[in-house]
Amino acid sequence: MTRVVVTGLGVVSPYGAGAKTFWTGLSSGTCAIRPVSLIDTEGFRSRIAAEVPAEAMATLGVSTRRARADRLALAAAQEALADAALTSRERGRAALVVGAVGGGMLEGEEWYWEETRTGRPSPRIKSLRSILPFTHAETLGWKLRLGGPRETVVMACASGAAAIALGAEMIRDGVTPIAVVGGVDALTRICFMGFNALKLLDPEPCRPFDRQRRGMSIGEAAAFLVLEDVAHGQARGARVHGEVLGAGTTTDAHHVTSPHPEGDGMVRAMELALAEAGVTPRDVQYVNAHGTGTVQNDRIEALALRRVFGEGGVLVSSSKSLVGHTMAAAGSLEAAATLFAIQNGLVPPTANLHETDPEVPFDCVPRLARPAPVECALSNSFGFGGQNVTLVLRRFAG
Amino acid sequence: MHQEPQHALRRVVVTGIGTVNALGAGGAAALAAALADGRSAIAPVRSFDAGDSPSKLAAEVDEARLAGLVDGDAARRLSRICRLAVAASGQALADARLDPGDGARLGLAIGTEHGDFRSSEAFAAGYLRRGVGGLSPMIFPNTVMNSMGAVAAIALRARGPTITVNQATIAGDLAVAHGAAMVAGGRADAVVAGGVDELCAPVYRRLAEMRVLSPMGTASPEGCRPFAPDHNGPVIGEGATFVVLEEREAALARGAAVHAEILGARWSSIPVAPHTAPARRRDRGSAVSRVLGEAGLDAAALALCYGAGNGDPAVDDWELALLGADLGAAGAAAPRSLAPLFGQHGGLGALRVGAAALALSRAQCGAALVHGIARGGCRTAILLGRAA
Numbered sequence: 001m002t003r004v005v006v007t008g009l010g011v012v013s014p015y016g017a018g019a020k021t022f023w024t025g026l027s028s029g030t031c032a033i034r035p036v037s038l039i040d041t042e043g044f045r046s047r048i049a050a051e052v053p054a055e056a057m058a059t060l061g062v063s064t065r066r067a068r069a070d071r072l073a074l075a076a077a078q079e080a081l082a083d084a085a086l087t088s089r090e091r092g093r094a095a096l097v098v099g100a101v102g103g104g105m106l107e108g109e110e111w112y113w114e115e116t117r118t119g120r121p122s123p124r125i126k127s128l129r130s131i132l133p134f135t136h137a138e139t140l141g142w143k144l145r146l147g148g149p150r151e152t153v154v155m156a157c158a159s160g161a162a163a164i165a166l167g168a169e170m171i172r173d174g175v176t177p178i179a180v181v182g183g184v185d186a187l188t189r190i191c192f193m194g195f196n197a198l199k200l201l202d203p204e205p206c207r208p209f210d211r212q213r214r215g216m217s218i219g220e221a222a223a224f225l226v227l228e229d230v231a232h233g234q235a236r237g238a239r240v241h242g243e244v245l246g247a248g249t250t251t252d253a254h255h256v257t258s259p260h261p262e263g264d265g266m267v268r269a270m271e272l273a274l275a276e277a278g279v280t281p282r283d284v285q286y287v288n289a290h291g292t293g294t295v296q297n298d299r300i301e302a303l304a305l306r307r308v309f310g311e312g313g314v315l316v317s318s319s320k321s322l323v324g325h326t327m328a329a330a331g332s333l334e335a336a337a338t339l340f341a342i343q344n345g346l347v348p349p350t351a352n353l354h355e356t357d358p359e360v361p362f363d364c365v366p367r368l369a370r371p372a373p374v375e376c377a378l379s380n381s382f383g384f385g386g387q388n389v390t391l392v393l394r395r396f397a398g
Numbered sequence: 399m400h401q402e403p404q405h406a407l408r409r410v411v412v413t414g415i416g417t418v419n420a421l422g423a424g425g426a427a428a429l430a431a432a433l434a435d436g437r438s439a440i441a442p443v444r445s446f447d448a449g450d451s452p453s454k455l456a457a458e459v460d461e462a463r464l465a466g467l468v469d470g471d472a473a474r475r476l477s478r479i480c481r482l483a484v485a486a487s488g489q490a491l492a493d494a495r496l497d498p499g500d501g502a503r504l505g506l507a508i509g510t511e512h513g514d515f516r517s518s519e520a521f522a523a524g525y526l527r528r529g530v531g532g533l534s535p536m537i538f539p540n541t542v543m544n545s546m547g548a549v550a551a552i553a554l555r556a557r558g559p560t561i562t563v564n565q566a567t568i569a570g571d572l573a574v575a576h577g578a579a580m581v582a583g584g585r586a587d588a589v590v591a592g593g594v595d596e597l598c599a600p601v602y603r604r605l606a607e608m609r610v611l612s613p614m615g616t617a618s619p620e621g622c623r624p625f626a627p628d629h630n631g632p633v634i635g636e637g638a639t640f641v642v643l644e645e646r647e648a649a650l651a652r653g654a655a656v657h658a659e660i661l662g663a664r665w666s667s668i669p670v671a672p673h674t675a676p677a678r679r680r681d682r683g684s685a686v687s688r689v690l691g692e693a694g695l696d697a698a699a700l701a702l703c704y705g706a707g708n709g710d711p712a713v714d715d716w717e718l719a720l721l722g723a724d725l726g727a728a729g730a731a732a733p734r735s736l737a738p739l740f741g742q743h744g745g746l747g748a749l750r751v752g753a754a755a756l757a758l759s760r761a762q763c764g765a766a767l768v769h770g771i772a773r774g775g776c777r778t779a780i781l782l783g784r785a786a
Contacts, residue, residue: 043529043530044530092682092683093683096667100564101542101543109522112519112522113526116523116526117526125604125607125608128604128608129608129672129673130672132511132512132564132566133543133564134564134565134566134774134776135672135774137776138672138673138774138775138776139672141667141669141774141775142669142670142671142672142774142775144669145669146667146669147666147667147668147669147682147683148666148667148683149664149665149666149667149685150665150666150667150775150776151563151565151572151576151665151776152563152564152565153561153562153563153564154513154542154543154544154562154563154564155544155560155561155562156542156544162561166561169579169583169585172583173407173579173582173583175664189522189525190518190521190522190538190541193521193525193530193533193538194521194533194535194538194539194541195538196530196533197533197534197535197538198535198538199535249558249559249561249585250502250557250558250559251506251551251556251557251558251559251560252551252557253501253551253552253554253555253556253557254552255552256539256545256548256549256552257539264557265557268502268557383544384539384542384544384545384548385542385544385545385547385548385551385560386548386551386552387544387548387560
């Protein structure tokens, strides 16, 4: 089977612009969850989130007239392409898979708020042209001259991971030797208000796997990877960050917002991914968990991990404790975190974790990054609608 | 141009069709009847007052028809667009007479242009009217665009991969192409694939204000006239349509009625500015050339071509230019459009695939191409052949 490797990485995260900035923040255990500045949070249960700092937004080199999510996506994808050092000819063949949920909703909401409150037409109506998720892919395809197959996948919080899985499939199916894949979401009112309404947000920075956890924290980000057929990458002398060894995608078909109580879909996603990768649970040293910090998700994910790995069989940590739940970006952002963990032999910590829930029988790497040799790791992403995606990533051994 | 896949791709057949559209609802027979009748469902908007909107036409699903297709519990719990998706995907599975077993090998692929904007609007309006207390935790999950896929997966017991794709004009085409890739690549044994959209008053009004619907600010009469000299924009429709795609050998083994075979399904893109459709811009990596090449067919083998042309002059002209470049004189027969019958919506791609499959099942020879192109340059090509 064709081997798929990662030859480019680009990230805009709550730590700022750049993949290295992301890893520096993550590995130092710095929690980027702070009071919200982008939207009015008066009266909400939670008033914090992990925003991309204004000073970082100002240095992205993308027109401020674009939707915030487009700006995040363009900057991250540009970095990934530069990192991969693709020629314009190679870009012209590259597929593009974007995981997205909110689209340009932040600006669309400003239009809707203004018209509703004033009762008068607003010139902000132009923002509606960028409101749908697929417009990110149109913008990236055009500005970056990506001429291969293009698509936008909406799989809730698993969207970014699904984009990676789909890009890898296209390479393995022989559709293209190169795919630019990733996820993006900017903070939106609907998302912030919705998770507040569901009482799923912790008023304090989230504490995944902690006995006292009270919910998640929202974040925003974009993370893109350049995937490549290993033979194609080696022929052009590409630097390889790691290998996408396998992926598993399943559906709970159980409930729109609650995971299957036995973690059925999660277990099947992990098992499918391991089978496609041709590795066993014992070959895996680390799992970058979905780990949202909600009572239900963490308990059921831990149950699923126990079913796959056995108690304590693997190191587990949640990047969402550091950068919040970045929605459609989470899957690709956490895949990047997992690749960095493999490259650096350093497992990023779970911030704010003081007392691990007894129902989570794993070493969740509390508060401080842990040096550990990691050859092979999983990145889990689970979303509304019972959507489960697991990626298996491995150190590239040539 | 392209690599060979490193694993054998499986053959894919169409074994079921399910639709809830402005002309009717049901399985393959209902679609065949609507196509044979040839009557357009486009009429003045009934579900809301179009008032002084510059556009006043649509193809709407009758509310009473939809109410009879889902049970009372679903009718209470689900948003309207979710009911459309559940009803049509269920019809497709029933049409295929497919028992999905535990559902672990059944996938779902849904395309949508707009998703559940009614719920998004209702959710936001609750906040603007009553503040934090006006936010409904029941409505919020519907605002995520994969909610239709989520409820359909539950209804169908589809526990394999499910995917929602968002795309203008050709969302359903893209979903069907994805479904075919899932089956061909062995990631699922069967996939229910198609699309869904519904008419939403605020969306309709804003699109009309932005002059992207017929009559697009022109003086000629409002209407859906793809490829005609006086085409002046699309007319919105609504509904859901799905096809069931199965691995051929498994379908034959269970005695399924095979409507047609998917000989190839690809998607590509032409990097142009968002929302534009420059008719002079050619496609260097054409999905059409690729599916024909991979199937070992030339353009002369095509007995039929359904196009995405929906009356938007830019899209119509671009589609004709692209197909002309790909197919040449041998395939120069004008593409047919179903938009004048059903209106433009996310289910239209699967309607085209279903219509092509039905045409082939009655023909003695030939292949059919279902082509898609959208403003912004996303392109699809689904090649169907008669079931051998």
